Amino acid sequence: MSTIRVTGLRVRHRRTVALDGVDLTLGRGVHGLLGPNGAGKTSLIRVLATVAQPAEGRVEILGEDVGEAGRRGTVRRRLGYLPQEFGHYPGFTVREFVAYVAWLKELPAADTPAAVERAVERVGLGDRADARLRTLSGGMVRRVGIAQAIVNDPDVLLLDEPTAGLDPEQRVEFRALLRGLGASATVIVSTHLVEDVAAACTEVTLLDAGRVAYRGTPDALSALGEDSDDEGVGDNPIERGYTAALRAHRASGTPLEGAAR
Numbered sequence: 001m002s003t004i005r006v007t008g009l010r011v012r013h014r015r016t017v018a019l020d021g022v023d024l025t026l027g028r029g030v031h032g033l034l035g036p037n038g039a040g041k042t043s044l045i046r047v048l049a050t051v052a053q054p055a056e057g058r059v060e061i062l063g064e065d066v067g068e069a070g071r072r073g074t075v076r077r078r079l080g081y082l083p084q085e086f087g088h089y090p091g092f093t094v095r096e097f098v099a100y101v102a103w104l105k106e107l108p109a110a111d112t113p114a115a116v117e118r119a120v121e122r123v124g125l126g127d128r129a130d131a132r133l134r135t136l137s138g139g140m141v142r143r144v145g146i147a148q149a150i151v152n153d154p155d156v157l158l159l160d161e162p163t164a165g166l167d168p169e170q171r172v173e174f175r176a177l178l179r180g181l182g183a184s185a186t187v188i189v190s191t192h193l194v195e196d197v198a199a200a201c202t203e204v205t206l207l208d209a210g211r212v213a214y215r216g217t218p219d220a221l222s223a224l225g226e227d228s229d230d231e232g233v234g235d236n237p238i239e240r241g242y243t244a245a246l247r248a249h250r251a252s253g254t255p256l257e258g259a260a261r
């Protein structure tokens with residue numbers, strides 16, 4: 001069942017067209033959002049997070065049309081969002097900050113302490129719960145960002161470059177967390193790390209210059225790389241698939257579809 005339906009989405013930043021007629025239907029699972037710098041990944045995530053308004057098109061999340069201001073509050077309570085630039089309060093402790101976000105999302109007060117502990121544990125910060133954010137490393141702050149995004153057990157989770165700054169061990173643990181979250185929620189992860197996609201995602205959406213260039217499974221994208229005649233366009237099958245899909249899209253101007261959708 002689809003939880004997100006985007007039709008004819010067009011997003012502009014002044015004169016720049018960031019998304020140009022995007023149609024997407026997404027359901028439960030982990031969706032990797034790939035694409036070169038400036039492809040439109042952040043623009044798409046911000047619209048889905050209801051923090052930016054499209055110039056054109058319709059966005060339906062969990063059955064609600066988020067173009068209607070009155071429906072946005074209902075959707076926001078069921079969303080989790082980690083922005084690319086994650087604003088936080090350096091004087092708060094990890095626990096205080098995650099509890100504060102739980103309050104913003106109107107989690108029932110009685111459920112909040114347990115939800116906060118669980119979210120903090122899930123990102124591996126249980127032993128730093130009382131540390132002030134200003135004393136944490138960049139990667140740890142990123143993990144606090146993930147904790148605040150999942151504290152309400154969201155049905156739709158939007159993560160904009162969540163693995164930026166995480167060390168390799170944390171990235172491996174984060175992928176396992178993503179797979180767990182994707183079992184019950186629609187998770188969208190924008191990333192430049194195609195190996196994260198190969199390890200954690202059930203589906204890939206590749207954006208290029210504001211359009212959908214490819215949709216399919218990570219395996220289908222890798223297979224595209226295996227079949228590609230190009231040499232030296234990636235160090236592993238999925239990187240080669242990424243490059244092959246981009247090149248094919250640029251040559252034809254139409255989206256390619258993977259084996260499975």
Ligand SMILES: Nc1ncnc2c1ncn2[C@@H]1O[C@H](COP(=O)(O)OP(=O)(O)OP(=O)(O)O)[C@@H](O)[C@H]1O
Binds near residue numbers: 016037041042044
């Ligand atoms: N606030 C803004 N003002 C003007 N142009 C913007 C703004 N934000 C984004 N853009 C432009 O919109 C387009 C899409 O940007 P967006 O940030 O969505 O891409 P992205 O795929 O997330 O890129 P990256 O991988 O670099 O994070 C780019 O051409 C970018 O220059």
